Amino acid sequence: MIPPSFQYHAPGSVDDAVALLSQYGDEAKLLAGGHSLLPMMKLRFAEPEHLVDINNIESLKGIREENGEIVIGAMTTESALISSALLQEKCPLLPEAAGLIGDPQVRNRGTIGGDIAHGDPANDHPALMMALDAIFTLVGPNGSRQVAANDFYLGTFYTALEADEILTEIRFSPQSPNTGASYHKLKRKTGDFATAAAAAVIEMSGDTCQRARITLTNLGPTALRVKDAEAVLVGQVITDDLIDQAAQKAMDICDPVQDLRGDVEYKTHMAGEMTRRAIKTAIERAKG
Amino acid sequence: MAATAESLERKEKLQGIGCSRKRKEDPRFIQGKGIYVDDVKLPGMVYGALVRSPHAHARIKSINKEKALALPGVITVLTADDLKPLNLHWMPTLGSDVQAVLADEKVGFQLQEVAMVIAEERYIAADGVDLVEVEYEELPAITDPHKSMDPDAPIIREDLVGKDEVGHGKRLHDNHIFTWEAGDKDSTDAVFDKAEVTIKEEILNPRVHPCPIETCGCVASFDKINGHLTVHMTTQNSHLVRTVLAMLSGIPESKIRVITNDIGGGFGNKVPIYPGYVVAIVASIVLGRPVKWIESRIENLSTTGFARDYHGTAELAADKEGHIQALRFNVLADHGAFNAHVSATKWPAGLFSICTGSYDIPTAYVKVDAVFTNKAPGGVAYRCSLRVTEAVYLIERMIDILAQKLNIDKAEIRRRNFIQADQFPYNTSLGWTLDSGNYGPALDKVLKAVDYEGLRKEQAEKRAKGELMGIGISTFTEIVGAGPTKACDILGIGLFDSCEIRVNPTGSAIARMGTQSQGQGHETTYAQIIATELGIPSDEIQVEEGDTDKAPYGAGTWGSRTTPVGAAAVTKAARKIRDKARKIAAHLLEVSEDDLEWDVDQFRVKGVPDQVKTMKEIAMAAYSNVPEGMENGLEAVDYYDPPNFTFPFGAYVCVIDIDPQTGEIKVRRFYALDDCGTRINDMIIEGQIHGGLTEAFAVSMGQLIDFDEEGNLLGNSLMDYFVPTAVETPHWETDYTVTPSPHHPLGAKGVAESPHVGGIPCFSNAVIDALSHLGVTHVDMPHTAARIWKKLHELGVAK
Amino acid sequence: MSKTQVNFILNGQPVEVLVEPRELLIHVLREQLLQTGSHIGCETSHCGACTVDFNGESVKSCTLFAVQAQDAKVITVEGLVSNGELHPLQQAFMDEHGLQCGYCTPGMLMRSYRLLQENPDPTEAEIRQGISGNLCRCTGYQNIIKSIQKAAAVINESGHDEAKSA
Incomplete structure (x- = not known):
């Protein structure tokens, strides 16, 4: 369990980091919190020649409100999300969900950007970002571009991020009035990835659903947005039957892999159950 | 005065x-x-790291060390061929078998030890491991012990072909190790033939691992000048290790010193002698320098000291009032690729015949057949005496099943079968003399403390609403303190x-x-x-x-x-x-x-x-x-030299709730009353009970060392292997009675294993009790959410 | 592989080490700096035996390269004693039998130390969550929780401050 040798780089700016990525191409890997990368390196599943540590780039850290949007630096840790007063007020979904990731020490190192950019369908932030309609800022040698979370995930460990690009910022709108959000994560134990998890962001007008986002974690090759489930709810007076129908839509699109957390049948049913719970909690919260 | x-x-x-x-x-x-073993640092110390087999069953065609040896800092690479001249390529096991120290022409389990790279630094040794090229020819593997004795099963141990026995009587097949029996088969069969009620259940104690937070390791230091060997190591039994090392190496026992400072938990994992220790010792003898070998967690979970893997078929015969008249347990024991099962010489199935438990069972017969599979060797006693958890699990599950069949309350059926206080010392039908006990009052005290009747009422109300609540009881008797030298020895040495x-x-x-x-x-x-x-x-x-x-x-x-x-x-x-x-x-x-x-x-x-x-x-x-x-x-x-074993006992109650939609189990309450005889230090006893119950919880609810059909390990890091955190671990309530042992000079009996042995069936009994009204009599461990949900789904409870 | 010089503050004292970039902080602490209190239990950042305080946060030092510690302030269990006196947590772990084999204890103490800075008066549930990155096989956590509660009370009453190295 000893990592292989590599050359270490600790750039102080995004530009320097991008330059290093451009220079070393496939031989380089970014080091964020390291809690996915280091175990992979110790197992020698990952053997980068160059490690570009972006922990020293201060501009990548922090949570702020800018032009009515929430902006989170990619190197902001899970712990910082949890303790952010701004998020607790304007996007309580994120602090709540971040508390379900890893354990206290892991959350002190693990970053939102690392979780997003790794492309691991087991990570929690991808589904959360899709539920929040977040926009990612990617910076490369030719400047920056913006990609929506819902367009970012192309396959397992395969994202829209180019090898010489860095995810720098995440932007999304604060939770609008009459909206409730919830993330239900079924896991075997503390620190585990989800057996199945669902995020729901729902805007209500009285008993009628105005807008819905429903997304799933670890139930397919990428995080999944369940548009069919959203369609079941939007414009309708919500009943238990409708919620069951939405849950069924989640089960219909999920495509989980059997592992020690459960077989396909179990995970599929848990996709439904977590969706059901997430919707119910989100609606309760929307109604305040 | x-x-x-x-x-x-x-x-x-x-x-x-x-x-x-x-x-x-x-x-x-x-x-x-x-001072734990990895804290030991000696002048000139070098580091060993093991090259391991990716295959569960394969022939080794060639090993090429050249690239590893070319790496600066690598000192040597040892393989079986290097150990052969010293006759150290195989070693005796505690199960009267032999085990390859480094794979000798073939491997029998995944991650088996194939070579050791010795380097100046830990990091270089790890790099060297990657550079050793081993060519394998894969062979079909057996992971299901039920298939080991198939006529066309691949032979796992070619070195034993033609040998009629491996230390414990006649073998029936090349993959068979021994048959061990206790009790009277004919009279047991006769009781079963005539009994008013009989029950039968397949019950598995799955393969698990003790997983102490410190892994195994050693620092071997051979002084070439005076011929002294000093080994700092993680062992629960340094003297026996020294004797084995003397037998193995030919070094006089007086010139071998085994030092164990602090140990970061053992739980049975640190009883056997593992190949890593032996190769490190050989390397030190060859090099004349201290050699450190420390296991990684994955190596630990994968190769050293699994426990259980006991596949039981349990039967009870009783009358209509639930009085047990006979017990018949048959077990297929999966010992992996070598019989490294920790056992006293005369007890190849350990103390399994304690399986009559706390009950007055007049007739009994047990039989254990052990077989080879392509899995890691071991069979350590994970926080229990040898095969006692397995035995107690079977009887404590079976008495619940009998209660269910006869519609008798699960506490009441125990009372009807308890050995009474005035029957001690009590001779069991399988040959043990239980020293002392007072089971009824212990159970009554616990039932009162938890308001058992109230719990049963609440359960009935919940069932009416479709909710799943379970109440588990375990009234176990343990056997500890091996043991009288007339009965117990290891490699001929008495267990005084x-x-x-x-x-x-x-x-x-x-x-x-x-x-x-x-x-x-x-x-x-x-x-x-x-x-x-x-x-x-x-x-x-x-x-x-x-x-x-x-x-x-x-x-x-x-x-x-x-x-x-x-x-x-x-x-x-x-x-x-x-x-x-x-x-x-x-x-x-x-x-x-x-x-x-x-x-x-x-x-x-x-x-x-x-x-x-x-x-x-x-x-x-x-x-x-x-x-x-x-x-x-x-x-x-x-x-x-103890005149007898001691027989601690206890009465436990566990209350659980099951989420019918996810299969998740929540332990609401666990009340443990232990009787370990005279108590030396209450604080330490309580601490032991907390720890043992937590390990029981882990075993019952999640631990499993699993394999696919090719013998690949599934889930051999702490990512998957269940070691509960403070969040999952329930709160424990403890209590005690004191029934001294009449033959121990202080009247004390031992306590640390009781909560593990008695706790596991208590959790399972609670889980199955929650499903008993649906006709469920048994579900195998571990009771993970996924497995419980599967059952609920079959029963039509979960959506 | 060439080595890099790294300077940081360990238990209040400046230290300077020469490391390969791939060297893990836990190995450097234990083997170069001879602070063997922090232990290795799993290597995959699950067990927490290697937990140290790193710039005011609890981290698992098996999942951090030593080069990342440049200019950092690191506290290990060896830094908990101040002016020859045990930290209230150390005392409480002894008083309440919060340890058995002792292997997880340094990591558990360092996590508890920071937990009580983050939350000086935690509930049982908060303690359970707070130490959920630290595995113990011996105690079943119950007496660890008691120890932390006791230490919290002592600290809150006496105003006992941080470790000397903080």
Whole structure:
């Protein structure tokens, strides 16, 4: 369990980091919190020649409100999300969900950007970002571009991020009035990835659903947005039957892999159950 | 004579038996000054790392070391061919078999040891492992023990072909190891044929691993000049290890020193001798430099010391009122690729025949067949005596199933079958003599404490609403303290244990034992015993274990044998000293020994309260003024060979709720009453029970070392292997009764394993109780959410 | 592989080490700096035996390269004693039998140390969550929780401050 040798780089700016990525191409890997990368390196599943540590780039850290949007630096840790007063007020979904990731020490190192950019369908932030309609800022040698979370995930460990690009910022709108959000994560134990998890962001007008986002974690090759489930709810007076129908839509699109957390049948049913719970909690919260 | 306030005060100051003395080990641990094996750093030390097989069953076609040897810093690469000239490529196991130290032409389990790279630095050794090229020819693997004896099964152990037995009687197949039986088959069959009620269930104790937080490791240091071998290692039994090393290496035992400082948990994992130790020792002998080998967690979970893998078919015969008339248990035991099962020579299936439990079962028969599979060898006793968890699990599950079949309350059926207090000592139908017990009152105390009737009412109400609540009961009897040398030996060495005590002129003492703490607090509790027996304050008694050059020979700490055997040796050694002290006191007071009485820390002349000699005065006199004809000094050694095992027992109740939609289980309450006889230190006993229950919870709810059909390990890191955190772990409630052992000098029985042994069936019984109204009689462990949900889904409960 | 010089503050003292970039902080602490209190239990950042305080946060030092410690302030269990006195947590772990084999204890103490800075008066549930990155096989956590509660009370009453190295 000893990592292989590599050359270490600790750039102080995004530009320097991008330059290093451009220079070393496939031989380089970014080091964020390291809690996915280091175990992979110790197992020698990952053997980068160059490690570009972006922990020293201060501009990548922090949570702020800018032009009515929430902006989170990619190197902001899970712990910082949890303790952010701004998020607790304007996007309580994120602090709540971040508390379900890893354990206290892991959350002190693990970053939102690392979780997003790794492309691991087991990570929690991808589904959360899709539920929040977040926009990612990617910076490369030719400047920056913006990609929506819902367009970012192309396959397992395969994202829209180019090898010489860095995810720098995440932007999304604060939770609008009459909206409730919830993330239900079924896991075997503390620190585990989800057996199945669902995020729901729902805007209500009285008993009628105005807008819905429903997304799933670890139930397919990428995080999944369940548009069919959203369609079941939007414009309708919500009943238990409708919620069951939405849950069924989640089960219909999920495509989980059997592992020690459960077989396909179990995970599929848990996709439904977590969706059901997430919707119910989100609606309760929307109604305040 | 009645104790005076003054003598009570003196007694309290001693911090002897019965007080919750704070631990003497703690100051070093809380300051990071414990010395665990990876903390040992010797001049010139080099590092070993193992090359392991990616395949579960394969022939080794070639091993190419060249690239590894070319790496700067790599000193050597050892393979079986290098060990052959020393005849160290195979080693004896504790199961009367042999095990390849490094794979000899073929591998029999995934991650089997194939070569060791020795390098100047830990990091270089790891790099070297990647550079050793091994060419394999894969062979079909067996992972299901039920297929081991198929006529066309691939032969796992070609080295044994043609051998009719492997230490334990006739083999029936090339993949068969032994058949072991106890009890009377014919009369048992006869009872079953005529019984009013019979029940039968397939019950698995799945393969698990003890997983102490510290893995195994050693630092071997061979001094080429004087031929001395010193091995610092993680072992629960340093003396037996030294003997094996002497047998193996040909080095005189007097020139081998095994040192065990602090151990980061053992739980049975650190009993056997593993290939990594042996190769490190060989490397040190070859190189003349100290060699350190430390397991990674993945290596630990994958290769050293699995437990269980006992596939049982259990049957009970009873009358309609639920009185058990006969028991018939058949077991298929999966021992992996080598029979490295930890067992006393005459007990290839350990103490499995304790399976009649706390019940008066007149007729019984058990049979265990052990087979080879392409899995790691081992079969350690994970926080239990050998195969006792398996035995207790079967009987405690079966009595529940019988209750269910007859619609008798699960507490009531136990009462109907309990061995009664006046039946002790009680001879079981499988040949054990239970020393003492009082089962009924223990169960009643627990049922009252948890309001059992109220819980059953609540359960009925919940069931009416479709909710799933379970109440588990376990009333177990354990067998610990291996054991009488007439019955128990390992490699011919009896399982006695020992203590040597030396009282210094100024009245303090040093004591050394053949046992080995792995966190149980021996330095604290042994001193308490000596304090009470000798009247020397605990704080002035130095306790040392784990250095074969210093301590007298003993079989070590496993199978809860420290209190039943080790503490008995301590007591008897102390009493030998007290006997001598009495003679010295009589001499000093110029009276006859019979005129003296012992009072806490002094001898005094009967009826003359001010005529006393304190232990301190006597100690000095032992070195300056002894009676004529007496040798100077005040010391004693005792080798204690117990007349019998001890039989701790307990009554546990567990209450759980199941989320029917996810299968998740929530433990609402767990109440554990233990009876371990005389209690030496309540604080430490409670701590042991908390830990044992937590391990029982882990085993029952999530632990599993699993394989796919090709023999690939599934989930061999802490990512998957379930070690509960503080969040998952329930709150424990503890209680006790005291029924001393009649044959132990203190009446103590041992406790640390009871909560594991008794806890596992209690959790399972609660889980299955929650489903019993749906017709479920058994579900195998681990009770993970996914597996419970599957059952609920089959039953139509979960959506 | 060439080595890099790294300077940081360990238990209040500046230290300077020469490391390969791939060297893990836990190995450098234990083997170069001889602070063997922090232990290795799993290597995959699950067990927490290697937990140290790193710039005011609890981290698992098996999942951090030593080069990342440049200019950092690191506290290990060896830094908990101040002016020859045990930290209230150390005392409480002894008093409440919060340890058995002692292997997880340094990591558990360092996590508890920071937990009580983050939350001086935690509930049982908060403690359970707070130490959920630290595995113990011996105690079942119950007495660890008691120890932390006791230490919290002592600290809150006496105003006992941080470790000397903080």
